[in-house]
Amino acid sequence: MTAGMDLFEWSVMIGKVLFVAVVLLQVAPLMAWVERRGSALMQNRLGPNRIGPLGLFQSICDAIKFIFKEDTVPGHVEKFYWLLAPIVSLVPSFMTFLAIPIASSINLGDHTIHFQAANLDVGLLYVLSIGSLGVYGIIMAGWASNNKYSLLGSLRSSSQMISYELSLGLSIIGILMTFSSVQLSEIAAAQGQTLLQLGPLSIPKWGIFIQPLGFLIFTTAAFAETNRLPFDLPEGESEIVAGYHLEYGSMKFAVFMMAEYVNMFTASAMISTLYFGGWQMLPGMQSLLTLSGTSGLTYEWLRIVLELSSFFIKVIFFMWFFVWVRWTIPRFRYDQLMDLGWKAMLPLSLLNILATGALIYFKVI
Amino acid sequence: MDISPIAFYIFSVMAIAFSALVVLKKNPVASAFSLVMVFFCFAGIYALLDAHLVAALQILVYAGAITVLFIFVIMLLNADVPSFDIGRSHILVKILAGVAAVAVLAAFVWAFKNSAQIQPTGTFSAEKIQTLGGNTRVLSTLLFSEYILPFELTSVLLLAGIVGAVAIAKRKPSQQ
Structure with missing residues (x-):
């Protein structure tokens, strides 16, 4: 980033980027398994349970199948853009997670390690802007496939993105107003304060308690932005076969699937960071840390481990929430989708800004 | 503030190449994809200049929203009809277009002929912005204090645009 980084800082930087990349690469195979087992659980079926413990190795078999399948390129596609599209949808999904803080910092003598790959001045805006690029992969795939269903899928996707990006952006403004920062590390750190003290029970200043409406709008818009059910009209099987990825097979299809799961992961991480305290420890963990009786550097490392696990527990909960909703709520009709976006979510997010402004003006929060 | 020359040249060469592609591509959708890359390269150059907010907004607004639109x-509209094949234009038009292009180039060269020596002369240096809490904070403070009137007027202008669009969309065929 800046000049004058020594060897230690470089290796920390590379380590952080590698950590993010490795974690994100594991998301897709694991989630494919969770999704299939989860849907089976909800529908009273078994799901993949033959290979490995609880069928966990099913994903490995799937990956091998994806790689060794015949890699066909249909004759009627715009070859260059068709081959580019899966890459375009995967790259932004990997870029966004870099700006999300996964734990606070630790002081090692003359170095401080921040557990965030890129602490950007514009953190939140960076996540939003790179996240908004993911739609190009979908548009490109649908257009280059030269197929009516694919084109319909990508048209749906682009109009859906435009409609819900507005509510997504506006719902965050409430959070920006209360914490008066766009840096994700500052927002996460500010949520450690206590909002209310009810006897022995202290309620932290998490976004969800200050911005319940904002949380609802943000989560709904995040579902729409990641093209997950009930907003998966770009690939609505019953109407347009498979939408934008209809012409894709083998590993190229798997790349689209990876992009979807990584986007889901980033969305879960954003929901946790903005509304559930990010790396702030879960209730009870602080007393666990005090009880451990450690001090000095051991204490600090233990704190980092607890913060990391708090963050990932929250993220995993929201990943499960995505699966949960997918297999619970049926798909919207297209006009319902547009009505919800423009007539319900947009006015509500504007109302949220107004209410937050009033609350700040009267010094309630 | 140190601008890495290698990164700058990579971004500028890419920006120029993709701008050329926007014009040269026959297919309008392919042109639009190239336009996204142009915006991306611009954002890269803004980021090199420490203007992180402008870079993020460039991608968010131009690449993320406007080009999707x-x-x-x-x-x-299914605009598959190539808009550039409007037949061979008159020789005079070609000459005038050439003169105009050279004139624009000359104007730019004249405007930037001493730019290597000019230092930023504003109130804000990169260090001062850092101490004041970063780009975003400084810009938003300015927008909502010193420049509040132009800022609010711009939003009124945008509102007028929206009202106009609604009026056109709602017009009945008989009134046209």
């Missing part, structure tokens, strides 16, 4: 409209 472009592509949406192109696809919806």
Whole structure:
């Protein structure tokens, strides 16, 4: 980033980027398994349970199948853009997670390690802007496939993105107003304060308690932005076969699937960071840390481990929430989708800004 | 503030190459994809200049929203008819176009002929912005204090645009 980084800082930087990349690469195979087992659980079926413990190795078999399948390129596609599209949808999904803080910092003598790959001045805006690029992969795939269903899928996707990006952006403004920062590390750190003290029970200043409406709008818009059910009209099987990825097979299809799961992961991480305290420890963990009786550097490392696990527990909960909703709520009709976006979510997010402004003006929060 | 020359040249060469592609591509959707890359390269250059907020907004607004709208409209209108094949233009038009292009180039060269020596002369240096809490904070403070009137007037202008669009969309065929 800046000049004058020594060897230690470089290796920390590379380590952080590698950590993010490795974690994100594991998301897709694991989630494919969770999704299939989860849907089976909800529908009273078994799901993949033959290979490995609880069928966990099913994903490995799937990956091998994806790689060794015949890699066909249909004759009627715009070859260059068709081959580019899966890459375009995967790259932004990997870029966004870099700006999300996964734990606070630790002081090692003359170095401080921040557990965030890129602490950007514009953190939140960076996540939003790179996240908004993911739609190009979908548009490109649908257009280059030269197929009516694919084109319909990508048209749906682009109009859906435009409609819900507005509510997504506006719902965050409430959070920006209360914490008066766009840096994700500052927002996460500010949520450690206590909002209310009810006897022995202290309620932290998490976004969800200050911005319940904002949380609802943000989560709904995040579902729409990641093209997950009930907003998966770009690939609505019953109407347009498979939408934008209809012409894709083998590993190229798997790349689209990876992009979807990584986007889901980033969305879960954003929901946790903005509304559930990010790396702030879960209730009870602080007393666990005090009880451990450690001090000095051991204490600090233990704190980092607890913060990391708090963050990932929250993220995993929201990943499960995505699966949960997918297999619970049926798909919207297209006009319902547009009505919800423009007539319900947009006015509500504007109302949220107004209410937050009033609350700040009267010094309630 | 140190601008890495290698990164700058990579971004500028890419920006120029993709701008050329925007004009040269026959297919409007392909042109729009190239336009996204142009915006991306611009954002890279802004980021090199420490203007992180402008870079993020460039991608968020131009690459993320406006070009999606472009592509949406192109696809919806099915504008597959190549707009550049309007027949061979008159020789005079060609000469005038050439003169205009050279004039624009000359104007730019004249405007930037001493730019290597000019230092930023504003109130804000990169260090001062850092101490004041970063780009975003400084810009928003300025927008909502010193420049509040132009800022609010711009939003009124945008509102007028929206009202106009609604009025045109709601007009009945008989009134046209």
